[in-house]
Amino acid sequence: GAVVSQHPSWVICKSGTSVKIECRSLDFQATTMFWYRQFPKQSLMLMATSNEGSKATYEQGVEKDKFLINHASLTLSTLTVTSAHPEDSSFYICSATGTRTYEQYFGPGTRLTVT
Amino acid sequence: AQTVTQSQPEMSVQEAETVTLSCTYDTSESDYYLFWYKQPPSRQMILVIRQEAYKQQNATENRFSVNFQKAAKSFSLKISDSQLGDAAMYFCAYVSGGSNYKLTFGKGTLLTVNP
Numbered sequence: 001g002a003v004v005s006q007h008p009s010w011v012i013c014k015s016g017t018s019v020k021i022e023c024r025s026l027d028f029q030a031t032t033m034f035w036y037r038q039f040p041k042q043s044l045m046l047m048a049t050s051n052e053g054s055k056a057t058y059e060q061g062v063e064k065d066k067f068l069i070n071h072a073s074l075t076l077s078t079l080t081v082t083s084a085h086p087e088d089s090s091f092y093i094c095s096a097t098g099t100r101t102y103e104q105y106f107g108p109g110t111r112l113t114v115t
Numbered sequence: 116a117q118t119v120t121q122s123q124p125e126m127s128v129q130e131a132e133t134v135t136l137s138c139t140y141d142t143s144e145s146d147y148y149l150f151w152y153k154q155p156p157s158r159q160m161i162l163v164i165r166q167e168a169y170k171q172q173n174a175t176e177n178r179f180s181v182n183f184q185k186a187a188k189s190f191s192l193k194i195s196d197s198q199l200g201d202a203a204m205y206f207c208a209y210v211s212g213g214s215n216y217k218l219t220f221g222k223g224t225l226l227t228v229n230p
Contacts, residue, residue: 043220102148106160
């Protein structure tokens with residue numbers, strides 16, 4: 001149980017375009033979802049926290065207008081990278097927690113390459 | 116703010132041997148949870164073991180065990196009978212027992228298993 005999926009697993013887009021990444025909890029209701037960014041050989045950097053039906057809470061230094069997060073249901077959160085630039089190229093990981101649990105279940109990640 | 120420190124950027128172990136990864140944390144809270152996550156080359160984050168701060172007994176999961184020293188704020192991971200599949204980046208993580216569920220990660224330890 002506690003499976004989280006992400007789609008797509010790999011995406012290449014042109015500079016200036018937008019790309020959407022989906023994160024789904026497949027077998028549980030995710031009360032809270034998290035979005036991370038990870039550079040090679042580095043730790044995970046939390047970008048934002050989202051709760052179903054509420055606006056996402058962004059970490060300091062993360063541009064909320066560039067990284068749009070929508071948590072429309074208890075099983076789906078989306079991250080849209082708007083007007084992507086090469087410096088946005090990275091590995092993006094989502095995670096989710098269920099009710100009354102402090103354990104986060106991670107998706108497999110999405111590799112974004114902006115050309 | 117809570118911090119998690121992993122002082123060993125890289126470790127290596129011979130197959131079938133035992134290795135211990137170090138982790139210390141800083142917090143003023145009494146209610147929290149600690150985790151060790153494994154990130155293999157696939158980059159999928161996998162939960163290895165968890166420890167509730169209120170539990171005195173050290174957590175164990177098959178070949179993985181922790182040495183939780185609450186007063187010293189230390190949370191080391193011992194891997195016994197190391198296998199080639201254990202090669203990965205290992206992250207120590209902390210989450211407060213409050214309501215925000217946010218994980219604080221260490222910088223990680225890259226474990227190499229030599230045949």
